[in-house]
Amino acid sequence: MEDALKNLFSQPIVIGICIGLVIALLVWIRAGIKALSQKSDAAARRDKLKDEIANLQKHLHTQMEINTKGNESLKQALATQKETNQNLTQAISVLKDKPGRAEIRTLHLYSKALSIMNTRAPGFGSAWESALKDAEAEVKQEESGIIGWIKKPFLPNKSTSVEAIEDSKK
Numbered sequence: 279m280e281d282a283l284k285n286l287f288s289q290p291i292v293i294g295i296c297i298g299l300v301i302a303l304l305v306w307i308r309a310g311i312k313a314l315s316q317k318s319d320a321a322a323r324r325d326k327l328k329d330e331i332a333n334l335q336k337h338l339h340t341q342m343e344i345n346t347k348g349n350e351s352l353k354q355a356l357a358t359q360k361e362t363n364q365n366l367t368q369a370i371s372v373l374k375d376k377p378g379r380a381e382i383r384t385l386h387l388y389s390k391a392l393s394i395m396n397t398r399a400p401g402f403g404s405a406w407e408s409a410l411k412d413a414e415a416e417v418k419q420e421e422s423g424i425i426g427w428i429k430k431p432f433l434p435n436k437s438t439s440v441e442a443i444e445d446s447k448k
């Protein structure tokens with residue numbers, strides 16, 4: 279049998295087949311090693327991409343929180359501006375309701391008419407003057423005391439007070 283094996287392996291075709299099998303085995307082993315290294319490279323790339331995705335998600339979450347806080351502050355600023363606008367609108371309407379030149383002119387006209395009436399009707403003048411002095415004393419008392427705190431919103435405008443009308447007579 280030994281001779282048969284020596285005779286078999288001495289044939290050039292068998293030697294070529296053995297050399298081819300050894301080369302094929304080396305190529306196969308090399309391909310296996312290369313495939314393993316590619317798998318480990320792919321796993322490393324996959325881990326790197328997972329880390330990058332996690333980092334990007336974290337950054338996106340942070341950015342969305344910042345935007346949310348910014349939007350909330352803008353909403354608060356808008357609400358504040360709306361409230362200020364409403365207050366200013368109310369202030370304008372209150373200022374529009376204050377007596378203007380026409381009302382002051384009418385009061386001045388009534389004051390003149392009362393002074394003319396005092397000169398024409400002697401009995402009316404003394405009663406009117408005493409009522410005016412009583413009203414003036416009451417207004418001064420309201421302005422100086424607690425009554426003033428209670429009735430302050432209901433007091434007439436300074437330009438329509440009795441003193442202003444009397445000053446306009448002079």
